[in-house]
Amino acid sequence: xMRIRTIEISVGAFLVAGALALVFLVVRxxxxxxxxxxxxxxxxxxxxxxxxxxxxxxxxxxxVTIGRVTAIEIDSEYGxxxxxxxxxxRIDNLSVDAGARIQTEGILGGRYVSIVLxxxxxxxxxxxxxxETQGAFVLENLIGExxxxxxx
Amino acid sequence: xxxxxxxxxxxxxxxxxxxxxxxxxxxxxxxxxPGRREWSLYVKQVYQLGVMSMxxxxxxxxxxxxxxxxxxxxxxxxxxxxxxIGLGLALVLLRExxxxxxxxxxxxxxxxxxxxEIGLMKATDQLSSMEMMGVDPLHxxxxxxxxxxxxxxxxxxxxFSAVAIWGGSVVGIDWLGIDDGQFWAGMQxxxxxxxxxxxxxxxxxxxxxxxxxxxxxxxxDCVPTSEGISAATTNSVVYSSIAVLALDFLMTLxxxxxxx
Numbered sequence: 001x002m003r004i005r006t007i008e009i010s011v012g013a014f015l016v017a018g019a020l021a022l023v024f025l026v027v028r029x030x031x032x033x034x035x036x037x038x039x040x041x042x043x044x045x046x047x048x049x050x051x052x053x054x055x056x057x058x059x060x061x062x063x064v065t066i067g068r069v070t071a072i073e074i075d076s077e078y079g080x081x082x083x084x085x086x087x088x089x090r091i092d093n094l095s096v097d098a099g100a101r102i103q104t105e106g107i108l109g110g111r112y113v114s115i116v117l118x119x120x121x122x123x124x125x126x127x128x129x130x131x132e133t134q135g136a137f138v139l140e141n142l143i144g145e146x147x148x149x150x151x152x
Numbered sequence: 153x154x155x156x157x158x159x160x161x162x163x164x165x166x167x168x169x170x171x172x173x174x175x176x177x178x179x180x181x182x183x184x185x186p187g188r189r190e191w192s193l194y195v196k197q198v199y200q201l202g203v204m205s206m207x208x209x210x211x212x213x214x215x216x217x218x219x220x221x222x223x224x225x226x227x228x229x230x231x232x233x234x235x236x237i238g239l240g241l242a243l244v245l246l247r248e249x250x251x252x253x254x255x256x257x258x259x260x261x262x263x264x265x266x267x268x269e270i271g272l273m274k275a276t277d278q279l280s281s282m283e284m285m286g287v288d289p290l291h292x293x294x295x296x297x298x299x300x301x302x303x304x305x306x307x308x309x310x311x312f313s314a315v316a317i318w319g320g321s322v323v324g325i326d327w328l329g330i331d332d333g334q335f336w337a338g339m340q341x342x343x344x345x346x347x348x349x350x351x352x353x354x355x356x357x358x359x360x361x362x363x364x365x366x367x368x369x370x371x372x373d374c375v376p377t378s379e380g381i382s383a384a385t386t387n388s389v390v391y392s393s394i395a396v397l398a399l400d401f402l403m404t405l406x407x408x409x410x411x412x
Contacts, residue, residue: 004192007195007196007199008195010199010203011195011198011199011202011203013203014198014199014202014203014206014304014307015198015307017206017307017311018306018307018308018310018311019307020314021307021310021311021313021314021315022310022349022353024314025246025310025313025314025317025349026345026349028336028340029242029246029313029317029339029340029343029349030339030340030343030344030345030348030349056344
């Protein structure tokens, strides 16, 4: 009888350990914060060059993450990229002349979208498009330009 | 030439027949709701397959986590990128090494034991005497082992990944002096719950089913002699390992591959 009890207890401990391991992986490793609700609204922005911006890239303001890139499409008529972003609902004061810029983390880091506040009183709402944009800075283009100029 | 063809055909039919027998075995064993009295059999198998595998899982997880961190460090420190060790470690473990190594260890530690046990029961006519007493060995012997395997492998893999990341953090943060915050923040920044943790769990579940199924089937279908049991045990480990590796490749291709 005692033996069966030991087995049951250790099996119970095993199941708990497995569940705890999963919780550890979810909370500590993937850093899910249950408090941060998925309350977001969508904004679009057109860029002439996105150079390696990827889905789920950060959208940040003053270096603080306020959203994620949710979709990247191409407008083949104008040769522009349309980037859709899910922005935290709490950031609801982005004015209609707010700017979006694609920047790089560090010199070789990943690309992210940086939002700069504007001055207008009217605010962007769900589905709006940011018009003041600046595409990605492509190092190769700059080097190419430099080489051509030095040639002259 | 004709003999060769006949041999190939014969082998092919044999393989097909054993797939069929394995399928029937799986169906008949799982087509059964365990009664209250049988519950303790399941608990006992979880103990045998899961709890008893903890030792090797925890030990190998810790050493794999530690070694991975050391290797990442020596390479990444050359570019000053040692801060992304945490992310690399977590991704490698959650996506590939956790499920695969656990699958292989489980096949070696628990699968072989199941095969040998069932094989010996068959060789010593325990299975047929059970049938004689009106107890279906599929329900009493095979089903608890299958279900226990289905349950234990994913749990062990979760424990494996968690322990390995902990082992990596011990080596990386405490010995090599990687920044604590960077290690965890890099991990949390890059690891996605669905694509990394979720798909890892899917892999574990698939491996759990396949490894338990192969082990049980090899035991149940073995030639009831001492050579037969030893061959079945070897086959069980070999087939399980091949299945785990091949399925891992296929699943990685589908889950993370470029064609969507």
